[in-house]
Amino acid sequence: MRRSIVALALAASVASMAGGVTAQAAAGSAPLVVGEFAPFSGADAVFGPEMAGGCIPAVRAINADGGVLGHTMSCVEEDTRGDPADAVPAADKMIASVTNLVGALGPSSDEALPTVPILNQAKVPMFVETGQAAFDHTTAAYFWRITPADDVKGFALALWAHRAGYTRAAAVFGSDVGSQSDVPTLLTAWKRLGGTMVANQRIALDSSSYETEVEQLVQSRPQVIFTEVDPQTGSTYFSELQQLHGLIPIIGTEISLEAPWLKAVSGALGAGPTAKYIEGMQPYAPPSGPAWKVYNKTLRASSSQVPQPAQWSADPYSMTFYDAVNVMALAMLDGHSTSRSVENRYISTVTAPGAGKTIVYSFAAGKAALAAGHKIQYVGAGGPIIFNKWHNSTGAFEAAKFINHHLKLVGSVSAQKIASLSH
Amino acid sequence: MSLLLPAIGFGVVTASILALAGVGFTLQFGVTNILNLSYGSIMTGAAFVALLVSQQGFSVWLAVAAGGVFGAIFSVALNRGVYTPFIRRGTRLFGMIIVTISVALVVQYAIQAIWGASFFSLSGLHSPSIHLGDFAFTQIQLGIVGLGLGAMVAVHLLLRFTTLGKAMRATATNPELARNCGVATDRVIDIAWAISGGLCGLAGVVLVMNVTAFTPATGGEFLIPIIAVAVLGGIGQAYGAMLGALIVGITSELAAALISPDYKDVVAFVILIAVLLVRPKGILSEIAAAKEVAA
Structure with missing residues (x-):
């Protein structure tokens, strides 16, 4: 059994290498x-x-x-x-x-x-x-x-909050690798813009409750929350914030504009509060042109x-x-x-x-x-699409809200502003 | 304001959910000797029954009751229709674990096939918060704590002061001896499945009330803390599960407050390992065993 597994693995590797070496043109039609x-x-x-x-x-x-x-x-x-x-x-x-x-x-x-x-x-x-x-x-x-790239998102979030006039912010990000990769640039960008990050919470996903974390957040008195968490975590965390202390503005990454997140969170908070308090930043790709x-x-x-x-x-x-x-x-x-x-x-x-x-x-x-x-x-x-020498092409970001079951663009952050803040 | 006292208060809410689930789980194992890993999926099933009731405009507490009834009926049917035939054929503990995992997957995917892989919320969960000194709770959470306390008192009264409770304890300790002493063990096992299933259903609904948005996988994701609670207290020991729920619930919230939110689950499991190193059969197993012998 072990030998046949090894043989299969070898066969797969050889096949893979063969594909790699030839990269041949397509046959026939x-x-x-x-x-x-x-x-x-x-x-x-x-x-x-x-x-x-x-x-x-x-x-x-x-x-x-x-x-x-x-x-x-x-x-x-x-x-x-x-x-x-x-x-x-x-x-x-x-x-x-x-x-x-x-x-x-x-x-x-x-x-x-x-x-x-x-x-x-x-x-x-x-x-x-x-x-x-x-x-x-x-x-x-x-x-x-x-x-x-994920690390660019942090700059976009910070610029958008700065433009709205916020100076005290809290970061609520999931402990998963994807969410945490946004945090270092967010902290850097927010500091460069003169803001104070009053709390930086790295939270365990899908817990049955986040009341202690919510209490900690509220005690730090932020004006705005930056976030990237999965839908279930987001609905639990923000509904507890809503019920215990009331919501404050929330700026999320593109995850917070995805259908599962919006369904879970708006189901927990209600459509009105979701539209009023939550904005998401995503790569700028306006549905036009x-x-x-x-x-x-x-x-x-x-x-x-x-x-x-x-x-x-x-x-x-x-x-x-x-x-x-x-x-x-x-x-x-x-x-x-x-x-x-x-x-x-x-x-x-x-x-x-x-x-x-x-x-x-x-x-x-x-x-x-x-x-x-x-x-x-x-x-x-x-x-x-303009690639740099590392084959990365980064554009602008847009901010959107979920109003009447539709995403509505509310503004954008230009690629130039992101570039100037990141250097 | 210090976070210490509020964290303990929040821990009590988590403990109430864990106690409902953990006591049901451990009671079932104690009486039937089946480590039922489909428990989390049955919790989810109860949550979806509650969703149906809630969507008809009924009170969320009626939805809780419906979830409990579903859990009881489904568990009895599951035992009679699936588990008992396997046991009669001589399937042993490990084989039964695989059967229960299979049932868990079938239940989870059946729910997903019916409802879709999406997020759902019960209606009527918004309630004003109540501040009691340093503690802050929503009315729903106070209801969950009350339900948890009530259920634990009921389980205590059942086990200590009723003939049925004594029969359940006897069946759990030595089923053959209990049968020879005139205990109708088959009936007792049915009732144990119904009670533990009822607690399972209640736990499933209050869990999704607390997390507010849930999927067909939510109950299954909660299974590990439930098993931890049962093992910490001494598997098969209802009182141990209650104590285990308090320990896990409160320490995880304290860890979030004093160390980092990221470590709230980890700390509870570190305590679990530490306790098991000192008391390998759980906190209350030896005390309970001594009491059984004395009785």
Whole structure:
């Protein structure tokens, strides 16, 4: 038994290495496949459908426009379960078994540390979901990030609270790695802006009560609370605050704008108090503009494959995954090859601004421009994509509130302000 | 204002929930010798029954009662329909643990299939807070403490002063001897499942009243503290579970106040390990054993 397990593991490793060494061009006219490498089950099971909300409309639009170099495209789910123990074999399996794999969406923070090196070694271009600061200066050539890193969020939260005139703040963050990665930059930013952090609570998730923590918070007399906690923890903590002392303004990360969080917390606090006291900051991707219109139209037309597609219309992560698939497809067209290594070289070419470039807002427009011999800059549903030398592209942030069961944008923090505060 | 006294007060609320759940869990194990790891999922099932009642506009306390009734009926049915057939076939302790884990998963996923993997809240939970000196509670929390105290007194009266209680203790100590002495042990076991299931149901509903938002997995996530309470007090010892609940509830809140909120669960388990090093069978097991012998 032990020997057969070892043999299987060796076979998987050899297959994985073989995929990595060749990164060969697609055979025949078989579909080109994008791996949705994310949790589709487990605690972060929402990540997978959110990713599919971007991938499926993208391949639909690409296929409707004749595909890429004679190939159609498709998305395939690779469930990481949000656990490195499951994600590593899932990565090996995807590399070894998916024919014509041209790239991956993901991994998320749950599984990025062990799987980014595997995908990179196998030369799979990956548009990651993880915001971990560990990848801010990554040298992994096949790593691409078009959503802001976690440590940038801290700057955005602090700037937004500072603009509202708050000077005394409290940080209430979950003890999990993802939430805690926001805290150091938040503390730094808040101090640089002249604010006082009167409490910094690192709380155990999903306890039956947080009254002691709430009491501690209230005694420190903050004007505003910065937070990132899971939905159940948030509903328990803030409903106890509401009932024992009354709510104060709360500024959360993008987690606090996700549907499960809003359902749990607004169910506990009531819709009115949620709308009045809670704001969330998320990457700035306004549901408007020519690229978003194409995205939204194709998304809404994908209801046979995407359940309740409207839920992803204004989701910045779904938008950026849509953009990622378009970028992969345009990179292959520009490089005249479906080879992953060639595709990877052209990713920054089709997104970078430049004199004389044609700005395109869709795959169809990009394909036409490339066919006409133009150089292109793809500007996506999530906005312009400008990679730095570490393949990170950070944009602005927006603040939103949950009013009448809809997210309403209430303002934004520019990329320039974040950059000037962070340096 | 010091956090010490409020933390103790908040610990009493947590202890009340843990006591309801822990006493039910340990009573069930004491009488039936089945380590029922589906207990947390049954708590969740009771919470969803309470949600149904609450959605019809009834009082949240009626929803609590409905959850208790569901827990009692479901537990008896579970024992008769699933566990007893396995025991008759000779399945031993470890095998039964696997069976109970399987039941837990089936119940959890059945709830998820019916209700969806989402968050739910009971209605009617908003109540003004009441300040008693350094202590602050919501009316709901005072109700939970009252329910916990009432249930513990009822369990005490049942075990100490009724024929049924004596029969339950006899069955727990030596079922064969009890049967030979004329105790209808099958009936006693049914009643033990009903009582422990009732406590399980009550605990499930008051848990979700306190956390305010819950999922099909909420009860299962609470199982570890429940087992800790039962083991700390001496597995099978109802009074031990009450004491264990107080210790775990209060120390976890004190740890949040005096050390860090991040360590509130850890400290309770450190105490559990320390106690078990000194008293391997739990705090009250030897005292209870001595009393049983004397009686």
